[in-house]
Amino acid sequence: MTETQADVEAVAPAASGPPPVPAIELDGVVKEYLAHGEVVQAVKGVTLTIAEGEFFSLLGPSGCGKTTTMRMIAGFEDPSRGTVRLHGQDVTDVPPNKRDVNMVFQSYALFPHMNVWENVAFGLRRKKVPDAEIRRRVGEMLEIVDLGGREKRRPREMSGGQQQRVALARALVNRPRALLLDEPLGALDLKLRQAMQIELKRIQREVGITFVYVTHDQSEALTMSDRIAVMNDGLVEQLASPREIYERPATAFVAGFIGTSNLISGTVDRVEDGCAVLRLGDDGRVLAEEGAHRAGDAIAVTVRPEKVMISTDEPAAGLSAVRGTVAEVVYLGLYNSYAVRLPGGTEVTVFQQNALDSTSTAERGDAVWLSWRPQHSYVIGS
């Protein structure tokens, strides 16, 4: 996590001089399709800015518009409304072959009639780069993706992971201003996918090119990205660093989509020392630090399972504290997972690490207290 944060700082504007031009800017981009005589909005208005050298992810469930957004950046789809800018230049009407970005397709889309070397050299040949330089750059790139010595192979003679790397090399060798990757690891098995995640991150650091990464896999986005835009139903729900997205989800959707999260809603009873206090049942209270709320506001609060403590004694003042009944205990090796039912019927998931002894604190059917610090309650609208 600390490394990711350092990267974010590295791409932040320098203290002096004009702010650097962002690599990619989307401004109110909308994409409508006509399907069976009906207008379908695949992307409903996306505005975002991607900095030079950033590893930026578009994360969201299948069908939320990630691919469509990326294809508008690449130039394969014309936005119905809005502007696409690459390095400050409006490219909304520029065809894909004239845009200085390259794409890695989910299905790789390698040229089946060319060998590895010719696949990788394709872009440079179109750009009329001198032969000697093509040979040098293709050779170097094949080394970077660890495919040296396999130049003469045809795509169909290679494994999925190797094809993946050919696709990557074919795009990167052109030194694009940005690389667009659409679920590039989706077709690989778990082990290879994890290895490739590390590999991709290394390559990105090595070449220093802006990566725009589309994925529906939240753990992939969290481990690799400098910043993540979480998309839902054609809109960006939250755009922030992985840590921020994980710890401070902006909406109920983000909270539910990223990891496991508990959602507790209620009415603000009073505001004490800048903390909104929600009443829950007869003696339960939820403290939330942030936001300007007034008594009577209906709000929802999320808290991550690992932030919740489970105990039989009443928690100290200054913590959120609610009573519940243990409905389920699941031993998961590193930690126990408890499902605790609150008086209102809401179920709260609690992870407790098995640090000292493996005996669980509570058993099924036990009446327990749950508690957490005010700063771990995130208010997500009403």
Place this chain on the structure above:
Amino acid sequence: MKRFAPYLLILPGGLWLAIFLVVPMVFMASVSTQEGDVVNGFVQTFNLSIYGDVLSQYGTQFLRSAGYGLVATVVSIVLAYPMAYWIAFRGGSRKSTYLLLVLLPFFVSFVLRTVSWKFLLADNGLLLSPLKSLGLVPADFHVLQTTVAVIGGLVYNYLPFMILPIYVALERVDPRVVEAAQDLYAARRQAFTKVVLPLSLPGVFAGVLMTFVPMTADYVNAEILGGPANTMIGNIIQSRFLVNNDYPSAAALSFALMAAMLIGIFAYARALGTENVLEAAAR
């Protein structure tokens, strides 16, 4: 039992080939070297000189057939490729309707189709009489009984055999691969010449085989649409066989034609070996 399974599986096809291809061919080969006539019967004399005789006698028709076949094949490619391309990439949800339209002429008999062309192209037929009355072509202008009519008929009759394999090859081209070419700085034309065209060449090769061979051996078009100067080798074989009952000459001509075509196809496949063509296209 397992070991014999593959042989059992090829048995029906093998028998089919044996009965309907190998047996008649052996029979033909044997007829070609016999001497005699229908009335007194033919006797096997292993008379190989007949090959030299028929080749020198009908050399012109041989070359003419090959020339017609070649021109008609080239014209077919030029006409079929854009049609196949359009159906494959622009056909949308109506692809199968368009393919049916391509095949529709096959619902009418080959001879009837060719005869209808005769009416269309007649000296005062549907096509020429308006042109003549408008003075666009001279009054004695004619199309029938010319090379153009025969080649036109050949192209018309065999065009679907060129369209279908090209269509199948184009249909199999992944649109993402074409997008990848555009993404890698290829303009539309380059994306076509560097990616779509090479990937569809196997379809063109198949189409050439499926049209050149029957077009070269065809006799219906020359018979109906051509004149005495358009006689093809097929017409000679037909008349030797059915009119003159000169079985040995007809069989020798058929064999010579088949041998020439096999050699031609073999040379063609070698010269245009797919790998080489694709490699050249990659540059």
